[in-house]
Amino acid sequence: MIKRSFFTLTKPRLSYDLVEPDPKESEPIPIPSNLTLLLNEPIDNTRQALIKKGDAVEKGEKLRLYNQSTEYTISPVAGTISAIDTYSDDFGSTSTYLVIKSNQGQTTQTNSITYDLKDDIASADEYFRTLPGAPPLKILASDDVKINTIVITCSDMDLLSTTNQYITLKFLDEIKEGAKVLKKITHVPKLCIMVPESLNVQGKFDSIQVFKTSMEYPSNLPAMILKDHLSMILPAGKAPEDMGVSFISAEAVVSLANAYKTKSAGFEKILTVIGKQGTQYRIKATIGTPLRKIFNAFNIHINEQDRIVIGGPMKGFATYTPHHPVQPDMDTVMIQDRDIIPELSDNPCVNCGNCIRICPANVPVNILVRYLEADQYEEAADKYDLESCIECGLCAYTCTARIPLYQYIRLGKHELFKLRALETAND
Amino acid sequence: MTNNKLTVSHAPFWHDGDSLFQMNLNIMIATLPAVIFGIIQFGAPAFGVLALSLSSAMVWELIMNVISKKKISIGDLDSAVIGLIFGMMLPATSPWWLVVTGTFVAVIIGKMIFGGIGANPFNPALVGMAFLMLSWKVFFDFDAAYVNYEFDFTALAPLAALKFQGAYEVAGVFPMSDLIMGKQVGAIGSTFGLGLIIGGIYLILRGYIRWEIPVSFIVGIIVTALAFSMANPDTYAGPVIHLFSGYTLIGAFFLATENSSSPVNRIPMLIYGFSAAVMIILMRNIGAYADGTVLAILLLNVVNPLIDIIRPKALGKGVNNA
CATH class of the missing domain: 3.10.20.90 (Phosphatidylinositol 3-kinase Catalytic Subunit; Chain A, domain 1)
Incomplete structure (x- = not known):
């Protein structure tokens, strides 16, 4: 954990970690006998499910709950479904989990189903949403949003994380291959790649435009990339997709390249x-x-x-x-x-101003938190920029009173969306 | 291992390790040079006043915690800081009841009835001080307070002397070196200018007070005092005596910077510090009080919410290209 330095005349600086030069191969974990898959759709008992406990599944088989379902998952092993139940996340939204009992030995490799794949985004979205790296194919294939810029992230979003940098070093050719695939299936006019400035691979991407991202947190977050490299200001409450920009991780690009090569999922x-x-x-x-x-x-x-x-x-x-x-x-x-584990507190804000100085989005966190504590979400959004928050967590990291500020903000946004959904429903 | 209960909480999972306790402890450490000098200068009574002030402030908060059935909150040292700074502003000869009454007003009326730490619109120590100064004015006549002391320097309170005799008379009586080194009559913790400056710089470097406030405050004192002095040098003294006597320096580093009652955005902080200083000089030069620091900062505490709305535009607000 990075602690406060003794002298803190300037705001604290947190740096992203750089992957070690020439990293070792990753260590494989044997396929376990039971695997759990999450499916982003709640169970609806009134409808006849397509899958049930005891069903046999093949490796690479697409699993959906209902006929009309748009959400799916792909079974990574051949086996039988041994449980289907409800999973609820930290905001209480429910989805479904499946447990699949593998019937293949840990050493024998069964081949995955090959798909009837066409070179368009709809076909990719049909099978590849759950590839390692989670490519945002649903958004890319959607008719509602028009994506005209895709940014491949070879930088990692959070501190300590080096997975994407590792993949960039190890699978450079696959990334280039995957970028071609992406271009072919999506036809986006602009494809760029963001790479940490200290990672020595910038020159190796041929003709793809490279953004060198700073090592200082939170410069890799989508809103900051838009601001620093694409000269776009993300309007409060909007997602990068609304601006026509989609982010895809380096790993997802590699998986796409491999998936298109083998016509099966990895x-x-x-x-x-x-x-x-x-x-x-x-x-x-x-x-x-x-x-x-x-x-x-x-x-x-x-x-x-x-x-x-x-x-x-x-x-x-x-x-x-x-x-x-x-x-x-x-x-x-x-x-x-x-x-x-650092202790949190229920202290009120003492107005020390640390959050104000560190906030990359100029959100008046000190006032905002008072409104959020009082459940005044609409006012918080209108007057005190709740929706401008880019969710970097720095305010809570630096809070002297140890208020869980980021949590208040996320909860505030969640409640605000609920309120708005309710209003739209009533209109 | 499957039955272990894990800790579940929300991001971020790191913290920089700072806390209210740390912050207040550091403020108390920063007062030490001035406090220790005050105790040496004014002897055991000064120590008594400080100790009583600090402890009674904490006891008032404790009592209030018990009465209002809230969690005991004195552990964050906030009322200790209030008590200590309050004690530093008292003359060493203050009677015990004056101290206890003052901390009562400071902690209970200044802070607790507004909801405790962080909720006070005024600096609690100043609320207590204003109450005492208006109610028992006689105890704040520093010339009378130290009448039984033997000092090896001019035993005149500089600001009172300035007020009643004019700048022409006091010129040369208070050399700058004496004022900085604490060779002046005043409150326990406010005479040793050098100590207060060292403490203040320590807090600025540690990031516990915002540098904009003390800097703009001191600039305000210098500019305004200089303007007055240039207009009429016989009546109005220059910046040196204003800066190093009375509550000016303790005000700049410890009173005006109190978190809850001061602004947090940069431009408002500069306006706040500067205006407080202008008000102080106005009160000293053309007002009724010898030292206007207490009332001037309280006045700016009132203005604080109004000026703190000057702030930079948040990311993505007010753009129409969505």
């Missing part, structure tokens, strides 16, 4: 695991592998009240179970010992 997700002492492990695990298997492989003991953080220290989320599966978009897993 399931090997590369992730960086950070142990309690800060030791980094680079591993390759099948999507759906419970995190517990990974911890066991490296003798990482999870004790009572430790914290498993998925994503990085600034923007990630904590899971309540070591059975949480490896997900297509999971780049980093960090384990915090209970002794180093």
Whole structure:
């Protein structure tokens, strides 16, 4: 954990981690006997489901809940579905999880189903949403938003994370190959690539335009990339997609290249695991592998009240179970010992101004938090720039009173959207 | 291991390690040079006043916590800081009841009834001080307070002397070196200018006070005092005596910078510090009080919410190209 320096005349600086030069190969984790897949659609008991407990599935088979479902997942192994149940995330929205019991030995490699693939985005969206790296194909294929710029992120979004940089170093050719595939299937006029300025690969992308991103957090976040490199100001409350810009991780590009080459889906997700002492492990695990298997492989003991953080220290989320599966978009897993978990408080804001000085979006966090504490979400958005927040987490990191500011802001946005949805429904 | 309960909370999962306790502890450390000098200068009574002030402030908060059935909050040292700074502004000869009454007003009326830490619109120590100054004016006559002391320097309170005799009479009586080194009569913690400056610079470097406020405050004192002095040098003294006597320096570094009652945006901070200083010189030169620091900063505390709305536009606000 990066602590406050003794002299803090200027605002604190947090830097992204740089991948080690010439990194080792990632260590493969054997395919476990039970895999868990998340499906972003709640179970509706009134409808007849397409899949049920006991069904046999093939490796690469597309699994959907209902006939009209647009959400799907792909089974990474051949086996049988041994459970289907409801999963609820930290904001209480529900989705579904499937447990698949693998019937293949850990050593025998069954081949994945090959798809009848065409060179267009609809066809890619049909099968490849859950590729490692989670390519944003749903958005790219959507008719509602027009994407005219795709940014490939070879930088990592959060501190400590180096997965995308590692992939950039190891799979440069595949990235170039995948960029061609992307261009071919999406026909976007502009394709660029963002690379950390200290990573020595900028010259190797042929004709693709390269953005060198600063090592200082939060310059890799989408809103900052838009501002610094594309000269666009993200309007409050809008997503980059609304501006016609889509971000795709380096890993997703690599997976797309491979998927188009083999006409089948890949399931090997590369992730960086950070142990309690800060030791980094680079591993390759099948999507759906419970995190517990990974911890066991490296003798990482999870004790009572430790914290498993998925994503990085600034923007990630904590899971309540070591059975949480490896997900297509999971780049980093960090384990915090209970002794180093910083304490939060219910102190009120003392107006020290640290958040104001560090906020990259000029949000008046000190006033905003007073409105959020009082559940005044509409006012918070109208007058105090709730929606301008780019969700970097720096305010809460630096808060003297240790108020969970970022959490208040995320909750505020969540409630605001609920309120607005309600208003639209009433109109 | 599967039955272990994990800690689940929300991002960010790191913190820079700072806390209210740390902040207030550092403010107390920063007062030490001035406080220790005050105790040496004014002896055991000064120590007594400081100790009583600090402890009674904490006790008032504790009592209020118990009465209002809230969590005990004295652990964050906020009322300790209020008590300490309040004590620094008292003469060493203050009677015990004056101290206890003052901290009552400071902590209970200045802070707790507004909702405790962070909610006070005024600097609590100044609320207590204003109350005492208006109610028992006689105890703040520093010339009378130290009548039984033997000093090896001019035992005249500089600002009072300036007020009643004019700049022409006091010229040369208070050399700058004496004022900076604390060779003047005044409150326990406000006479040692050098110590206050060292403490203030420490807090600025540690990031616990915002440099804009003390800097603009001092610039305000210098500019305004100089303007008056140039207009009429016989009546109005130059910036030196204003800067190094009375509550000016403790005001610049410890009073005006109180978090909750001061602005946080850069331009408002500059306006706030500068205006407070202008008000002080106006009060000293053409007002009724010898030292207007207390009332001037309280006045600017009132203005604070109005000027703190001058702030940079947030990202993506007011763009129409969406």
